[in-house]
Amino acid sequence: MPDVNAAWAALDTAAAAARGRRIAGLFDAEPDRLARLTLDAAGLELDLSKHPWSLSDVDVMLDLARASGIEAARERLFAGEVVNASEGRPALHMALRAPDGADYRAEGQPVSRDVEAVRGAMREFAEAVRSGGKRGCTGKPFRAIVHIGIGGSDLGPRLIWEALKPLDPQIELRFAANVDPAELAQALTGLDPAETMVVTVSKTFTTLETLTNAEAARAWLRSSLGTASDSHLVAVSAAPERAQAFGVPADQVFGFWDWVGGRYSIWSAVGLSCAVALGYDVFAELHAGAAAMDDHFRTAPLDRNAPVLLALAHVFNRNGLGRPIRAVVPYAQRLRLFAAFLQQLEMESNGKRVTADGAPVAHPTAASVFGDAGTNGQHAFFQLLHQGTDVVPIDILAVRQGSEGDPAAQRKLLANAVAQAEALLVGRSETDVRAELAGRPDADTLAPQRTFPGDRPSSFLLLDRLDPRRMGALIALYEHKTFVEGVLWGINSFDQWGVELGKTLATRVLAELEGGPRAPHDPSTAALIARLKF
Ligand code: F6P
Numbered sequence: 001m002p003d004v005n006a007a008w009a010a011l012d013t014a015a016a017a018a019r020g021r022r023i024a025g026l027f028d029a030e031p032d033r034l035a036r037l038t039l040d041a042a043g044l045e046l047d048l049s050k051h052p053w054s055l056s057d058v059d060v061m062l063d064l065a066r067a068s069g070i071e072a073a074r075e076r077l078f079a080g081e082v083v084n085a086s087e088g089r090p091a092l093h094m095a096l097r098a099p100d101g102a103d104y105r106a107e108g109q110p111v112s113r114d115v116e117a118v119r120g121a122m123r124e125f126a127e128a129v130r131s132g133g134k135r136g137c138t139g140k141p142f143r144a145i146v147h148i149g150i151g152g153s154d155l156g157p158r159l160i161w162e163a164l165k166p167l168d169p170q171i172e173l174r175f176a177a178n179v180d181p182a183e184l185a186q187a188l189t190g191l192d193p194a195e196t197m198v199v200t201v202s203k204t205f206t207t208l209e210t211l212t213n214a215e216a217a218r219a220w221l222r223s224s225l226g227t228a229s230d231s232h233l234v235a236v237s238a239a240p241e242r243a244q245a246f247g248v249p250a251d252q253v254f255g256f257w258d259w260v261g262g263r264y265s266i267w268s269a270v271g272l273s274c275a276v277a278l279g280y281d282v283f284a285e286l287h288a289g290a291a292a293m294d295d296h297f298r299t300a301p302l303d304r305n306a307p308v309l310l311a312l313a314h315v316f317n318r319n320g321l322g323r324p325i326r327a328v329v330p331y332a333q334r335l336r337l338f339a340a341f342l343q344q345l346e347m348e349s350n351g352k353r354v355t356a357d358g359a360p361v362a363h364p365t366a367a368s369v370f371g372d373a374g375t376n377g378q379h380a381f382f383q384l385l386h387q388g389t390d391v392v393p394i395d396i397l398a399v400r401q402g403s404e405g406d407p408a409a410q411r412k413l414l415a416n417a418v419a420q421a422e423a424l425l426v427g428r429s430e431t432d433v434r435a436e437l438a439g440r441p442d443a444d445t446l447a448p449q450r451t452f453p454g455d456r457p458s459s460f461l462l463l464d465r466l467d468p469r470r471m472g473a474l475i476a477l478y479e480h481k482t483f484v485e486g487v488l489w490g491i492n493s494f495d496q497w498g499v500e501l502g503k504t505l506a507t508r509v510l511a512e513l514e515g516g517p518r519a520p521h522d523p524s525t526a527a528l529i530a531r532l533k534f
Contacts, residue, residue, distance in 0.1 A: 007060075007067035008319075008363065014057040015320030022455050023052050024426055030055050041306035042292035042473035047460040050425050051313045051393070052321065061312035062302050064488065070308065073487040078298060080106040080259070084494035085356055090259040091494040093479065094294045096267035097287035097472070106259045118254060122272055125234075125254075126280040129197070130170065137228040138194045143171060146187050147273040148213045149201035150177040152262025153236075155344050156475070157201070159337045160266065160274045163471050164282060167404065173277040176217070179209035184216055193224045199234045199273045203262050205242035208503070214246065236269040261494050263344050264479060282468045289472025297480045307480030310459065314481070315488055317393045317457060318367050327385060328371035330397035331417035334466055338397065339371030342478060349482045349493040356492040365489045371395075375416045385424065386452050393457040396421050397474075399466045417460075427454020 002010060027033055027049070036058070037049040053061065077083050080090040095104030095111050102112045128134035132141040147157055154177040161173050174187040188196075198221065200214040221229035234252045235243035238260070243253045254269035266274075267287060275283035297307045317323045328339040350366035371377065374396070385392050398417040402410035430451040437443040437450075463470045486493030508519055512529055521529065 002063055002067055004067040007064040010060045011064055011316070011320050014053070014060045015316065018052045018054070018057060018321065023050060023457065024455070026054055037309075039304055039306055039309065041296045041300070041477065042289060043464065043470050044306065044473050044477060045462040046306050046310065047462070048309055048313045050421060050460065051316060051457045052455070053313065053316050057316065058303070058312070061316055065302055065308060065312060065484070068488045068490070070302070070484060070487050074298065077483065080104060080108070080111070082107060084261070084492055086492055086495045086497070089494070091261055091264065092259045093261065093264035093267055094291075096260065097290040097294070097476075099288075099291060106257070111257065111259070114257075118256070118269055122254065122269055122275050122283070123280040125272070126276045126283075129276050130279060136194050136196075137225055137231050140192075140194045142197045143195040144191045145171060145173050145197045145199055145273050145277055146191070146217055147173060147175050147199050147201065148210055148217060149270070150207060150209045151344060151348075152265050153201040153203060153210065153270055155263070155337070155341045156266030157271055157274050159341045160271065160286065160471065161277065162337050163334045163466055164278055164468055169277060171277045173273055176213045177209065179212050181216070184213050188217070188220055193221050193229060193232075196221070197232050197234060199236065200243070200246075200248070201236040201270050201273075203238045203256070203260070203265065205235070205237045205239045205246070208506070218247065234272070236272055263348055266475065285468035286472035289469035290476035292469070293473040293476035293480065297476075307477055308484050310477065311481045311484035311488070313459060314367065314393070315485060319363050321391070323391055323393055324364065324367055325390065325392050326367045326369050327377075327381070327392050327394040328369055328397075329374045329377050329394060331374040331413050332397065332399045332466060333373050334403060335397060336373035339369060341475075342369050345478055346482050348496050348499070350486050350489065350491060351498065352489070352491040355490040361489055361491060363489060365491060366485070374420065375413065378416065378420065382420065385456060391456055393459075394424065395459045395461060397461045397463070399463045401465045403466050421458045421460055423452065423454075424456040424458055425454055427452035427456075
């Protein structure tokens with residue numbers, strides 16, 4: 001086992017060799033490549049064979065993982081130790097989705113019974129709302145939920161709803177995250193206050209955007225139903241007393257714990273809106289899928305471990321080959337929000353420039369992530385992926401059986417997913433292009449433009465169906481992948497100090513926009529404030 005510095009040096013050496021060869025050639029040189037680099041984890045099939053690493057490079061990366069202490073770090077995570085040192089907390093989202101009877105502990109204190117109690121309350125609430133046992137203040141059953149929250153209190157529920165919502169839902173779920181009043185206005189449009197529940201989700205219950213929208217939604221309810229409509233207010237928070245002080249009835253405040261990070265919180269009562277609108281059994285299946293991925297992550301050998309290998313493939317590109325951007329393209333319209341979800345998960349978790357000890361990081365950290373649903377992305381940013389000057393690795397997701405519609409269209413979708421990965425890999429040589437253009441006077445100028453360099457890496461993640469179980473496993477896969485990367489980079493993946501300064505300055509700017517005294521600013525900022533006063 002090399003020490004960690006030697007392991008990083010071995011990655012540099014491996015990557016230098018990788019620059020001099022093509023990925024496609026590795027399939028000939030390594031007959032067992034496909035078998036070694038495809039794996040099945042908790043119902044997901046992952047193919048990492050189209051990355052630029054050779055099988056011996058994979059071993060180099062596995063050594064790096066071991067030398068970085070991944071196994072011990074994983075134990076500390078699952079044991080509920082304080083892995084989020086700067087905030088003095090464990091990160092124990094796995095406890096939220098564990099089966100009944102589990103025994104997770106946060107800093108030695110048992111938490112699983114508390115988790116089960118909240119899950120029980122959520123189930124009871126969801127079933128009461130769906131059966132009409134629980135109704136609005138005029139006696140009408142609830143037909144809509146407006147979910148108010150932002151960041152981790154929004155992106156997970158929004159993703160899940162888009163992925164799993166029925167075509168004609170019994171209860172419509174809408175979202176408002178942005179403090180831009182346009183979003184809440186759109187969310188409320190067409191809804192009957194008498195049939196609408198407002199679920200405000202905020203871990204801290206101090207977030208400016210969320211409280212602004214919650215106040216506006218409460219005012220919207222009260223303007224047609226009076227204060228009796230406060231019974232339509234529901235809240236989810238790790239600070240339940242603040243939610244009650246806001247006016248949410250105590251028995252409609254669902255709690256969670258400070259050991260649940262915002263971007264890892266979909267498994268907690270943060271998912272309440274989904275549990276109500278989709279039915280609690282769906283939510284329980286999400287838990288089961290994520291728990292299966294937890295088991296896999298915890299027990300599979302590192303060389304067959306999907307979160308570990310996915311992280312190592314990404315780190316090979318990021319650190320070995322210096323690729324700072326990654327695309328994520330689900331060939332499933334219902335997963336179109338996946339890139340947005342991953343942006344917070346990966347960039348808020350691992351967009352760090354110092355280690356958990358406060359020292360500058362020794363290696364570049366999180367790649368920037370962007371993406372959209374395929375095939376739409378093909379008609380937008382894929383030009384750059386195929387022929388741009390930067391190599392952008394891509395994660396392609398595909399779902400074998402579509403959830404609705406024409407199977408022939410589904411086949412076209414899948415053909416595109418596979419073909420894009422192939423095109424990125426093999427490209428099209430200038431020789432081939434010239435053969436096609438033979439005899440044309442403009443062949444010399446056209447041929448380079450029609451040439452595809454290829455050798456552009458991709459991961460391919462296949463789901464048999466987009467069901468709640470696989471959805472849970474998918475999210476947990478990327479959660480653990482993000483954790484593994486954080487361990488390799490020596491950073492704390494569970495804090496987010498980088499969001500604080502902007503919040504503080506926004507409060508100061510807002511005071512000025514509201515007519516308060518002028519604070520010192522750079523000339524550009526001062527000019528903007530002057531122009532925006534109204
Ligand atoms: O943007 C910072 C952040 O703290 C996220 O980490 C979090 O998910 C989001 O704000 C919302 O916070 P809260 O749930 O406390 O309203």
